[in-house]
Amino acid sequence: MDESDTAAILPGEVLNAPSADDQMSDSVDHKDEAGVPSTGFVRPPCTWSLPVSVEPVLFLSMFSLALQAPLSTQYLWDRISEDLGYNGSKRSECTNGSLPPDPLQKEVETLTAHWNLYISLGGFSVGLLVVPLLGSWSDLAGRRPVLILPNLGLALQAVVYLVVMYLKLPVVYFLVGRLLSGLSGDFNAILAGCFAYVADISDRKSRTFRVAVLEACLGLSGMLASIIGGQWRRAQGYINPFWLVLATNLVSALYAYVFVRESVQPDPSAKLFTTRHHKAVWHLYSTGGSSSEGGGRFHRCKLWLYTLCFFLVVTVHFGSRELYVLYELSSPLCWGPALIGYGSAAQHLAYLSSLLGLRIMQHCLEDSWVAVVGLVSNIIGLLVVSVANTTQLMFTGYGLCFLFMASTPVLRSKLSKLVDPSEQGALFASVACVESLCFLAGSGVFNSLYPATLHFMKGFPFLFAAIILLIPAGIIGTLQCLDQRRDHGDSTAS
Incomplete structure (x- = not known):
């Protein structure tokens, strides 16, 4: 998606927030190329608002993440057990305390933990570079692209996981899917976009509660996914729940595209691939913003x-x-x-x-x-x-x-x-x-x-x-x- 596409996502639909204090500080002076990037224009006052804005985006994205995380770990356990020839169940010290430790089970546990670590580190290392880039870019290009692109990346990750499960490919391809999702910003970019959006549309007095509503969405979606995921896996295995993961991410991206109005006046000249975005983050913490x-x-x-x-x-x-x-x-x-x-x-x-x-x-x-x-x-x-x-x-x-x-x-x-x-x-x-x-x-x-x-x-x-x-x-x-x-x-x- 280039800058002209970003600017044309929702022409004329700009939502901003609010209080008199915030509006007075919305007029931003241009910085030079070495400084922090800025929009250089005054954001328009708020003309439209709803009690629900980006909450469904965060709810659906968190639901897909909470649904797939334990399932992918259990799938890794089963695949590694199959590869090593281990068919025993995980034993608890409460019921099997008298039995000696099973070395094969220990190896399965170790390999599963290692692959979980590799996958997490892979996503984190890529996201550490991409998320600040997208977050700072959204201050210029608008929030909606940062809500849409990472959801599409998570959907692509779900596709890779489904291909691995259907074809029984090596588990290393899970890492490939995770890296592809990381390149689009992963779930952290959605978090950043949603909280920044709420900061845009709320005044200083109501901001804490609006942020708390978003965090409540995280908890409720996690609870719902935990309840559904475990029962569904026992009934139908791994593949069908991952189709729901894919569908949920696509619905979240579609909701952001259709229903979320832009809260930042998009700057058509905003470039994504530039060091200015990382400098903006450095400027934030080195000078206080x-x-x-x-x-x-x-x-x-x-x-x-x-x-x-x-x-x-x-x-x-x-x-x-x-x-x-x-x-x-x-x-x-x-x-x-x-x-x-x-x-x-x-x-x-x-x-x-x-x-x-x-x-x-x-x-x-x-x-x-x-x-x-x-x-x-x-x-x-x-x-x-x-x-x-x-x-x-x-x-x-x-x-x-x-x-x-x-x-x-x-x-x-x-x-x-x-x-x-x-x-x-x-x-x-x-x-x-x-x-x-x-x-x-x-x-x-x-x-x-x-x-x-x-x-x-x-x-x-x-x-x-x-x-x-x-x-x-x-x-x-x-x-x-x-x-x-x-x-x-x-x-x-x-």
Whole structure:
């Protein structure tokens, strides 16, 4: 898709947002070639809005991702088992603790984990270059291309996976499909585009809640895909669910093309393949962005500190989530599939309770304190889980985490408010890359910590996660106190 196609996607349909403060800052000065790229024109005021905009795009894309991720891992397990001649079932220490370890099963587990790592690293390494490029480009060319192209790339990945399954090709072709998806931006580009779009169409007051709605879409689609995927695979195998993955990505791209109105005035001269887009991301974090207005050491520090908070929070989320099932399967809990399903449902329902809690707390608390309350809820829940030795105690831990997703929308919103409207795409592309890094870091750290600490405390990784979350809670609270002190000083001086 070239620039003229981008500009002609939806002529005359430009949606923008909002508040008077945001509109005053929408007029962007031209930068020179060495600086950060900018649109160079004033975005028109908002003339059209709906309560639903890009939420279906994110819901459908996340649904396809959550549906295919566990299925592809199980397919790798079955294919590698078939190749090695292993036909045993995975044994649990609760039922087969007296049996010696099966070396062939261990080899299957190792190879499956390695191929999962190769596929994840392949997508991450390509996305690390492509996502910032697309995100910054969307500040000039518009958000809709960044919602459409990655969905088509994910659909292409599903096609490759289907070909592998139909023809029983070597599993290395899964990596080929992942790389093709990475070249189009992968799911992280969709994340960046959706959050940047919401930042475009929302004012500063409503932005946190709109971001929280998007995050709730992630949780609900993940829950639905988890319920459907496991049952469907047992009934019909792998191929039919992957046809749904393909269809879902195509429907998401079609919805973005037909129903999503552009929120950025497209610049027909915007080029995709240029170093200016990566320079825009560098400019964002090296100077604090255009909105820091040259004086902004404190502004730049806030950008870095909120990004650090986001990294720590999301790393804990990803890392601890991978351990829950393993923790529940083994002694002393020894849960079966039904209880594990209920536990997963409780985790995903926390997305809704967090959204509701955030909405209620916003009436009486600043956003920063809402985030701190969410982190406290997460910390208390993790502490209970770390010592859980009964089903009742484990579900108590899940219940205490009912606000655990209230912090990340606040952090995304805080970061969005720190940068200029013409830099939202570059910002959320950076955040999406950080999120990928969180997945790799969380998976590596917590999966290594769990076996290393089994001999003295099985729940130690959850205790460690709770301790880590004290850091962002302290940073967010401190920054809020500093902001209140500065505001009080400014009001006194005036």
